[in-house]
Amino acid sequence: MNKQDKQIPPLTVSGMTVAYQRKAVVEEVSFTLPEGNLIALIGPNGAGKSTLLKAVLGLVPSIAGQVSIYGDAYKKMRSRVGYVPQRESVDWDFPTDALDVVMMGRYGHLGWIKRPGRREKELALATLDKVGMADFARRQISQLSGGQQQRVFLARALAQEADLYFMDEPFAGVDAATEKAIIALLSELKRAGKTVLVVHHDLSTVEEYFDHVLLLNKKLIAAGPVETTFTPDLLHETYGGKLAIVSSDGRETLVRS
Amino acid sequence: MLDWLISLWSDPNTRWILMGCTLLGLGSGVIGSFTFLRRESLLGDTLAHAALPGVCIAFILHEVKSAGLFLVGALLAGIAAVLCVSAISRWTKIKPDAAMGIVLTFFFGVGTVMLTHIQHSGSGSQSGLDKYLFGQAAAMVTRDVYTLMGVSLLLVLAALLLFKEFKLISFDPGFARGIGLPVGLLEHAMLILTTVAVAAGIQAVGVVLVAALLITPAAAARYWTDRLSVMLTFAGLFGALSGASGAAISTLGEGIPTGPVTVLAATLLFAVSLLLAPRRGLVARALRHRGLKADYAARSAVHASGSPEAAEGGGRR
Numbered sequence: 001m002n003k004q005d006k007q008i009p010p011l012t013v014s015g016m017t018v019a020y021q022r023k024a025v026v027e028e029v030s031f032t033l034p035e036g037n038l039i040a041l042i043g044p045n046g047a048g049k050s051t052l053l054k055a056v057l058g059l060v061p062s063i064a065g066q067v068s069i070y071g072d073a074y075k076k077m078r079s080r081v082g083y084v085p086q087r088e089s090v091d092w093d094f095p096t097d098a099l100d101v102v103m104m105g106r107y108g109h110l111g112w113i114k115r116p117g118r119r120e121k122e123l124a125l126a127t128l129d130k131v132g133m134a135d136f137a138r139r140q141i142s143q144l145s146g147g148q149q150q151r152v153f154l155a156r157a158l159a160q161e162a163d164l165y166f167m168d169e170p171f172a173g174v175d176a177a178t179e180k181a182i183i184a185l186l187s188e189l190k191r192a193g194k195t196v197l198v199v200h201h202d203l204s205t206v207e208e209y210f211d212h213v214l215l216l217n218k219k220l221i222a223a224g225p226v227e228t229t230f231t232p233d234l235l236h237e238t239y240g241g242k243l244a245i246v247s248s249d250g251r252e253t254l255v256r257s
Numbered sequence: 258m259l260d261w262l263i264s265l266w267s268d269p270n271t272r273w274i275l276m277g278c279t280l281l282g283l284g285s286g287v288i289g290s291f292t293f294l295r296r297e298s299l300l301g302d303t304l305a306h307a308a309l310p311g312v313c314i315a316f317i318l319h320e321v322k323s324a325g326l327f328l329v330g331a332l333l334a335g336i337a338a339v340l341c342v343s344a345i346s347r348w349t350k351i352k353p354d355a356a357m358g359i360v361l362t363f364f365f366g367v368g369t370v371m372l373t374h375i376q377h378s379g380s381g382s383q384s385g386l387d388k389y390l391f392g393q394a395a396a397m398v399t400r401d402v403y404t405l406m407g408v409s410l411l412l413v414l415a416a417l418l419l420f421k422e423f424k425l426i427s428f429d430p431g432f433a434r435g436i437g438l439p440v441g442l443l444e445h446a447m448l449i450l451t452t453v454a455v456a457a458g459i460q461a462v463g464v465v466l467v468a469a470l471l472i473t474p475a476a477a478a479r480y481w482t483d484r485l486s487v488m489l490t491f492a493g494l495f496g497a498l499s500g501a502s503g504a505a506i507s508t509l510g511e512g513i514p515t516g517p518v519t520v521l522a523a524t525l526l527f528a529v530s531l532l533l534a535p536r537r538g539l540v541a542r543a544l545r546h547r548g549l550k551a552d553y554a555a556r557s558a559v560h561a562s563g564s565p566e567a568a569e570g571g572g573r574r
Contacts, residue, residue, distance in 0.1 A: 057435055075437070083435040090429045094294060095485045104425055108436030113418050140483040160436070 008071040010035050010164040010195040011056070016065030018048065018055045026052045029065070029220045033164075034212060036193045038186050040200040043216035044239050049199045050086065050168055052216065057083060057166060069164060079108060082162030084153050086169055092142045098152045099124055099137040105159030127155040130188075132181050147178030154185060165189065165196040172201060183209060206230055261509075271508055274394050277402040277409075278461050278504035278515070279497045282470060284412030285454045286496025287489050289471030290478065291416075292451055294427045294485075299354060300339075300448075302468040303361040304455045307338030309368025309464045311456075312389055313375060322385065324401035324460055328408070331456030332449075338364050339448060368464070392463030392516035394504045401460060408457040415450055416489065423447060424485055462503070463516035469523055470496055477527040480534035495530075499523035 011033040018026040026048040033039055041049050055062040058074060069077040082105075102124040103116045110116060116124075128134050131151040136144060144152065150170060157165060170182055186209065189196055197214075200206065206213060206226065213230050215221040215238040222234045265271050292301050311334025312327045319326055338360050345356035375386055388396050397405070416423065425433040426443050434440045451471065458467040478491035503519025532539050 054431075059431055059434055078435075078437045081435070083432060085429065085431050085435075089431055091294075091296075094428045095479065095483050095488050096424075096428065097483065100484075101428075104429070104432065107421060107425055107438075110421070112422070115421060156432075 009033060010070055011197070012066075012068045013056055014066045016052065016055055016062055016067070018051050018060060018062045025218065026055060026062075026216075027219045029216070031214055031220055031223045033195055033197060035195055036190060037195055037211045038190055038209065039195070039197045039212040039214060040206050040210040041197060041214045041216060042200050042203065042206065042238070043221075047217045047238075049216055053166055053168055053197070053199055057081070079160075080163045082157040082160040082165040084157045084165070084167040084170055087146065087150050087153060087172070092144075092149060094141065097138050097140055098128060098133060098144065098148075098155075101141060101152050102128055102155045102159050105156040108160065124155070124159055127158040128152075130158060131155045131185060132177075145175065147174040150174050150178055151181055154182065158185070163194055165194060167196065167198045169199045169201060171198075171205075203235070262505075265505055265508065270399075271395075271504075273399060273402045274397055274508075275501060275504045277397065277405040278394050278500035278519070280406050280409035280500075281454075281458055281461055282474070282496030282498065282500025282519070283493045284409035284496075285458055285467075285470040285500075286474035286478070286492035286494070287416045288412045288447075288450050288454050289496070290475040290485075290489050290492045291423050291427055291447055292471050293475035293479070298468075298472045299357050299361075300342075301451060301455060301471040303338055303342065303357045303364075304335040304452050305459065305464050305467045306361045306368070307334045307364035308456055308459055309389065310334050310364055310371055311337075311368075312459065312464075313368055313371035313386070316375060316386060317371070324397070324404040324457075327389075327460065328404060328453070328456045331459060332452055334364065335452035335456065336449075339452075365464075388463075388514075389459055390463050390465055391514035392459065392461050392466070392503075392519070393507070394461045394515040395508055397460060405457055405461065408453055412450055412454055413493070415446075419443070419446075420486070420489075461500070461515055462519050463514065466516040466520045469520040470499065473520070473523040473527050474499065477523070477530040480530040480537045495523065495526045499526065 009032045013032075014030040016026060016029040017024060025046075029052060041053065043049050051060060054060040055065070056067050056074075058067075067074050070080060074081070099121070103120050105127075106116055106120045106123065110120070125134065125137060128137055131154050133148060133151050133155060136148060136152075141149065141152065154167075154170065157167070171179060174182070186196060186198075190211075198210070200210070207230060210226055212224065213226055214223045215229065215234055217238050217240075221238045222229050265275060289301065292298060308331035311330035311332070313330075314334075315326050315330030316322065341360045342353065342356045345351055345359065346353045349356075351359075372386055372389075385393070385396055422433075422438060422443055425438065426440050426447075430440050430444075433443075454471060455467050458470055462470055474492045474495035475488070477495050478488045481491050482488050499519050499522040502522040503515045506518045507513045507515040530538065533541075535541055
């Protein structure tokens with residue numbers, strides 16, 4: 001099976017359409033992700049980035065569209081998929097600590113009823129260490145800073161030991177230390193041959209962090225390698241008038257207005 | 258006091274009732290912790306009030322008073338109420354809390370009308386159904402107590418077996434769905450367990466107050482710990498203690514209903530937790546704040562005396 005994987009793309013989406021009360025928020029989106037790449041999903045606010053991600057994962061109902069993960073239905077391939085939701089999506093005052101949250105990443109592998117044991121705990125500690133949070137393992141989650149909470153979520157996804165990762169705005173509202181930790185992690189995942197799709201907001205870092213981009217504004221405007229797709233023309237098309245391109249010192253810089 | 262406790266234990270009937278109410282408190286406290294954490298506290302109240310017409314219909318149909326039968330009636334009525342709430346919040350712009358308020362009062366109103374009707378009919382005057390409003394544990398017969406115990410054990414067992422699953426869908430349902438847990442199914446299971454807890458509790462605690470047995474012990478337990486497993490244990494313990502005191506004290510006199518006493522005991526435990534729990538309690542917080550203030554004052558004093566200019570003129574201006 002692993003040999004076949006080389007030819008089968010980690011994710012193929014075709015004709016994905018999502019509507020909330022008759023209004024389409026994602027329309028006819030089709031794309032294929034290249035294996036072993038860091039891919040940014042970018043677009044203006046309300047372009048349907050998170051919705052598209054959730055629809056692919058089956059977290060919101062789609063009215064049309066197909067998703068194939070490593071050539072098979074998502075249901076069969078769940079164990080190869082890791083997911084980092086938006087930080088605001090949970091109650092951080094929940095009675096649990098960082099280590100416990102990370103161990104939740106193993107629940108899918110554990111199956112019903114069985115409780116996490118020593119192996120799960122060791123793995124969770126190791127992943128916490130990878131995101132620089134080993135010292136906070138027993139800290140109640142409300143006592144962590146926003147960036148630290150984000151890193152806990154990342155560690156939980158790592159603990160899933162997946163091949164394809166979905167991250168919903170991991171860089172939103174984090175401190176510089178966390179941003180660095182996330183970057184280090186992304187490049188480590190890439191080295192290990194994993195594929196990562198990231199909903200991203202900050203256009204100024206796209207070229208530095210990612211290999212591949214998907215430009216979305218309800219419809220997919222373009223998809224491809226950063227060098228050929230992350231261009232002023234296509235960005236203008238994606239963001240409409242909301243984007244200004246300023247060139248300074250002979251270099252083009254993107255400014256969002 | 259001691260004599261009273263001994264007499265409670267020596268009477269086999271009272272002993273059974275005491276054990277039943279203790280177990281009920283335990284089970285409700287454990288399941289209620291999830292209801293509390295999922296911020297669905299009002300749901301417990303809706304289920305409880307909705308149970309009244311269910312109990313009445315069960316009585317009208319069979320003309321016997323039986324905890325098992327009433328359990329089924331309460332369960333069906335509770336499910337009907339929940340369906341009404343989700344239908345209202347789905348098809349209209351009314352928010353779930355308002356929908357629950359509407360459904361809760363409507364079902365309770367219907368139940369009260371039915372209850373009045375039963376009281377005035379021939380067979381009903383002796384039914385003692387009015388005890389279902391505020392609960393009368395002493396009115397339970399052995400079979401009712403068995404039902405109560407069976408249900409309570411089921412609740413605790415379910416929470417133990419599905420601890421990990423219930424924890425995940427309470428903390429992060431999106432992630433739970435992502436890893437393939439049947440979140441909808443588990444949520445329904447939890448809802449049914451909550452309904453069962455409420456339905457089993459109404460004979461002992463009454464429809465008006467039974468929700469307190471779900472929420473108050475959980476809210477109290479949250480003060481003592483930051484770990485879910487410990488919280489469940491504390492909530493079960495607080496619930497058991499409340500149930501036991503309610504049953505014990507209500508046997509003192511004919512007119513003392515079990516529900517209010519149980520709720521008072523639970524609330525007392527909550528108040529103690531709120532005040533005295535380590536770290537999260539109000540007293541601990543106040544002390545910590547005072548310590549910080551004193552610390553800060555001492556440090557700035559040292560700082561001020563360290564630099565002569567500040568010590569001379571700084572403070573007096």
